Amino acid sequence: MVMLVAVLLAALSLRAAVLGALSENLSDDRDAYRGIAESLVEGTGFSHPGTTAETAYRPPLYPLLVAAIFKAGGGDVALAATHAWLGTLTVLLTYLIGRRLGLGRAAFSAAVLVAVDPLLLQYMSFPMTETVFTFLATLLLAMLVDSETTRCFHKGAGGDRQPGDPSHAIVPWAQGRLWWAGIGVVFGLCALCRPTIWAFGVFIAAAWIVRSLRDQQVLRAQVASIWPAVLALAVVVAPWLIRNAIVFRRPILTTTHGGYTLLLGNNPVFYNEVVMRPWGTTWDDAEPDRTQSAWLKDLKLEMQRELPAGAADEPGRDRWMSRRAWGNIANEPSLFAKSCWLRFRRFWNVVPLGTAAELVPAPVCKGIGLFYVVVSLGLILGLLRLTRKEWPRWMPLVLLMISFTLVHLFYWSNTRMRAPLVPAIAVLAGYGFSRWARGPCRALGSLRKIWHD
Numbered sequence: 270m271v272m273l274v275a276v277l278l279a280a281l282s283l284r285a286a287v288l289g290a291l292s293e294n295l296s297d298d299r300d301a302y303r304g305i306a307e308s309l310v311e312g313t314g315f316s317h318p319g320t321t322a323e324t325a326y327r328p329p330l331y332p333l334l335v336a337a338i339f340k341a342g343g344g345d346v347a348l349a350a351t352h353a354w355l356g357t358l359t360v361l362l363t364y365l366i367g368r369r370l371g372l373g374r375a376a377f378s379a380a381v382l383v384a385v386d387p388l389l390l391q392y393m394s395f396p397m398t399e400t401v402f403t404f405l406a407t408l409l410l411a412m413l414v415d416s417e418t419t420r421c422f423h424k425g426a427g428g429d430r431q432p433g434d435p436s437h438a439i440v441p442w443a444q445g446r447l448w449w450a451g452i453g454v455v456f457g458l459c460a461l462c463r464p465t466i467w468a469f470g471v472f473i474a475a476a477w478i479v480r481s482l483r484d485q486q487v488l489r490a491q492v493a494s495i496w497p498a499v500l501a502l503a504v505v506v507a508p509w510l511i512r513n514a515i516v517f518r519r520p521i522l523t524t525t526h527g528g529y530t531l532l533l534g535n536n537p538v539f540y541n542e543v544v545m546r547p548w549g550t551t552w553d554d555a556e557p558d559r560t561q562s563a564w565l566k567d568l569k570l571e572m573q574r575e576l577p578a579g580a581a582d583e584p585g586r587d588r589w590m591s592r593r594a595w596g597n598i599a600n601e602p603s604l605f606a607k608s609c610w611l612r613f614r615r616f617w618n619v620v621p622l623g624t625a626a627e628l629v630p631a632p633v634c635k636g637i638g639l640f641y642v643v644v645s646l647g648l649i650l651g652l653l654r655l656t657r658k659e660w661p662r663w664m665p666l667v668l669l670m671i672s673f674t675l676v677h678l679f680y681w682s683n684t685r686m687r688a689p690l691v692p693a694i695a696v697l698a699g700y701g702f703s704r705w706a707r708g709p710c711r712a713l714g715s716l717r718k719i720w721h722d
């Protein structure tokens with residue numbers, strides 16, 4: 270307990286220090302979340318900053334949280350404190366996941382990796398969704414690995430686990446309807462913060478269906494217990510769906526941002542200026558007159574020419590960009606494949622690229638690269654060392670990583686998109702290193718025994 274408290278205090282102190290040093294980043298509203306929150310506080314609704322035009326371009330949870338903080342009289346300090354506490358709670362949840370998955374003391378290693386992770390530390394200082402969503406996604410994982418969810422992957426309704434199995438230690442009320450309703454609520458909050466989580470839900474549901482169809486006893490038991498989660502999820506996301514149906518006359522479940530992010534990474538200019546260039550080229554490094562902002566300016570003019578007045582609203586523009594992106598993919602399948610490979614490498618990249626690298630001193634950049642190389646090695650070791658019996662308990666963590674990676678093969682991708690996966694990666698890395706270290710430790714123990722004998 271003392272060690273855990275020490276890790277949490279260190280994580281909180283580190284976050285406070287980073288927020289103090291990078292306090293100006295809280296005013297860097299790159300994704301307009303803060304501007305939407307200020308519109309809510311001013312009474313102009315969930316609208317584009319500085320206007321009264323209603324929008325669904327961004328998911329609602331984070332702007333609502335920021336608006337609540339500002340409305341209560343808090344400012345940047347209160348927002349920074351919220352980020353710091355949620356980041357620290359993410360460290361705690363990572364430790365709990367590790368303990369529940371049988372890591373023992375290695376759970377501290379996973380918690381430390383999250384506490385010092387450069388991605389989480391950097392983007393905690395911006396008014397973006399990374400900190401809140403990572404906390405919610407980690408909370409969801411903690412609930413999933415401590416529920417009946419993983420039992421549906423085991424033989425029989427109750428599984429084949431023994432009392433000594435760490436995954437057997439499920440608190441009794443974690444198997445009830447209240448716990449499942451809590452899972453639905455947390456998943457719904459995740460969806461209202463970053464819609465990418467829907468892909469994870471599809472993967473979890475598909476895995477559950479496949480296993481359940483193989484065992485009717487499992488199917489009956491799981492259907493009876495999962496419906497509270499589905500109902501709670503529907504209750505959480507329904508207000509956003511209904512609001513969009515009223516405002517845009519269409520029941521938008523996610524956002525009107527998907528078409529843009531799909532087209533952003535699948536257009537001829539990006540293919541020619543970035544995909545076909547050497548690794549490390551970013552769009553703004555390509556050509557002075559063909560930057561991302563220049564492409565976007567031309568795109569808006571093209572939309573104005575092609576879209577009729579009745580279809581030029583926000584959902585209409587979203588659909589237009591989505592159609593254009595899929596058309597580009599169909600016209601250039603080989604370049605699309607290359608861009609997928611580029612997005613995969615960007616998603617799992619270990620060092621800053623482009624202008625971001627120029628802002629970081631070379632020794633710090635190398636240190637970040639070394640950190641992520643070590644963590645990636647641990648992740649690979651962890652995945653390779655999972656036994657067939659262990660896979661079901663780890664399935665939520667693995668499926669979260671797979672689902673996010675696959676989504677960002679198609680949609681715009683950079684290393685920042687990987688931030689919500691950091692806790693899952695850290696737990697697997699802690700497991701990999703702990704298993705790897707057992708061999709040398711056993712050998713050292715044997716040598717000591719021989720020496721003393």
